[in-house]
Amino acid sequence: MTASRAGLRCETKDGIAVVTLDRPERHNALDLATAARLGALWREFRAGDEVRAVVLTGAGDRAFCTGLDRSAEVPQPPTPYAIDDPLLSVGPKANDLWKPVIAAVNGMACGGAFYLLGECEFVIAAEHATFFDPHTSYGMVSAYEAIAMAQRMPYGEVMRMALMGTAERIGARRAHETGLVSEVVPGPLLLETALRAAAVVAAHPTEAVQGTIRAVWSAHEAARAQAFAHAPHLIALGNLPPGRQARLFAHRDREHRVR
Numbered sequence: 001m002t003a004s005r006a007g008l009r010c011e012t013k014d015g016i017a018v019v020t021l022d023r024p025e026r027h028n029a030l031d032l033a034t035a036a037r038l039g040a041l042w043r044e045f046r047a048g049d050e051v052r053a054v055v056l057t058g059a060g061d062r063a064f065c066t067g068l069d070r071s072a073e074v075p076q077p078p079t080p081y082a083i084d085d086p087l088l089s090v091g092p093k094a095n096d097l098w099k100p101v102i103a104a105v106n107g108m109a110c111g112g113a114f115y116l117l118g119e120c121e122f123v124i125a126a127e128h129a130t131f132f133d134p135h136t137s138y139g140m141v142s143a144y145e146a147i148a149m150a151q152r153m154p155y156g157e158v159m160r161m162a163l164m165g166t167a168e169r170i171g172a173r174r175a176h177e178t179g180l181v182s183e184v185v186p187g188p189l190l191l192e193t194a195l196r197a198a199a200v201v202a203a204h205p206t207e208a209v210q211g212t213i214r215a216v217w218s219a220h221e222a223a224r225a226q227a228f229a230h231a232p233h234l235i236a237l238g239n240l241p242p243g244r245q246a247r248l249f250a251h252r253d254r255e256h257r258v259r
Contacts, residue, residue, distance in 0.1 A: 007034030009059075010041060015052040015202045016195060017045065020059050027063035027108060032072050035086045042095035052209075053202035054092070055194045056120060057104040061187055064105040064129070067112025070249065083232045087112045088144065091119030093217065098210040100201045104194035105129045105172075106187065111145060118148025121213060123180060124194050126187040130169040131180065137165030138248045139240030143231035150227075151220045153178045 007030075009020040019041065021028040030038070045051045058064040068074075068087055076084055088094060092101045103120040110132045117123055133149075135142035142162040149158045157178045161170060175181040185193045201209060239245070 005037050007031065008037050008041065012051060014199070015050070016198045017051045017054045018191070018195070019054055019056045021057070021065050022059045023069075024058070024060035024062065026069055027066040028058040028060075029066045029069040030072075030087065030090065030112065031069045032074070032086055035068075035090050039089045039095050042092045042097040045092075045099055046095065046097045049206075052099060052206050053198040054099060054101040055104055055191070055198050056101055056116065057191065057194070058106055061106050061126070061128070063107040064103070064109040065113035065116060066108055066110050067115075081232065081236075083235055085144065087115045091115055093119040098213050098217075099206070100198070100209060100213060102194050102198050102201075104190050105131075105181070106190055108132075110134055114145040114148045117180075118145075118151060122182040122197075123175075124183045124185065124190065124197065125172040125175060125181045126190045127172055127184055128187055129172040129175070129181075129184075131161070131175050132164075132166065132169040133162045134166045136163060137167070139245050141235045141238035143234050144228065147224060147227045147231065149180070151224060152180050 007021070007023050009018075009022045011018045011020075019038075021030070021034070021038075023029060023031070023034065045054065072086070074084055074086060092099075101120045103117055103123040105117075105123060105125040106129065107126070108130055109117060110130075111134055114133070133142050133145055135145065146158055146162045149161070153161075161168070170178075170180075172181060172184045176184050183193065240248075
């Protein structure tokens with residue numbers, strides 16, 4: 001079965017769903033509509049038994065996901081004690097889905113992509129995949145993203161990625177060495193490899209699989225939840241005003257055009 005919604009494709013066969021972020025012209029960045037559809041899709045998988053495992057990937061070979069689309073407008077409440085972040089609800093765990101989700105990273109994965117990677121069971125990457133966190137370069141606090149990666153990578157590696165910003169990208173091999181990625185394969189073999197792993201997991205009794213996912217997730221969920229509780233205040237205190245952020249973005253855009 002194949003279903004397509006603006007910005008998102010889903011193909012289901014033999015109990016495995018391939019979910020593709022389908023905005024290649026925007027490096028598969030998530031606009032608000034696509035983010036909402038992705039959350040709804042996880043809830044659909046939760047409600048039925050047709051899908052037993054999921055492969056999450058991005059369209060094309062340039063990017064897996066580059067986070068929230070910069071053109072998205074997200075009004076914020078007039079208080080430093082809360083923020084509205086549409087990406088907090090895009091991951092499978094945020095939607096109470098405990099069926100296994102394997103990420104197949106086929107290019108850039110940066111910024112808000114870590115909301116997704118942080119809630120996948122494991123990550124398989126193409127050899128040309130890269131990972132980076134641009135927040136600090138644009139005067140933004142890397143809070144939720146860095147917290148998510150701190151559950152997968154050593155402290156120093158998370159700090160380096162978050163603090164270096166756009167100045168440095170982690171290649172697939174280094175990501176494998178640090179534990180972010182479980183396997184690195186040639187680009188043409190990426191989806192095939194992820195589907196093969198998904199088929200193995202989908203063949204196991206789903207009750208045992210979901211119970212195992214819940215057990216392992218619980219091993220770090222308490223620390224994650226506590227850290228997430230601090231995130232809104234740190235973002236409110238540390239983010240530059242939108243106008244100054246926009247000037248930093250514009251400066252980077254001019255540099256890229258010159259190059």
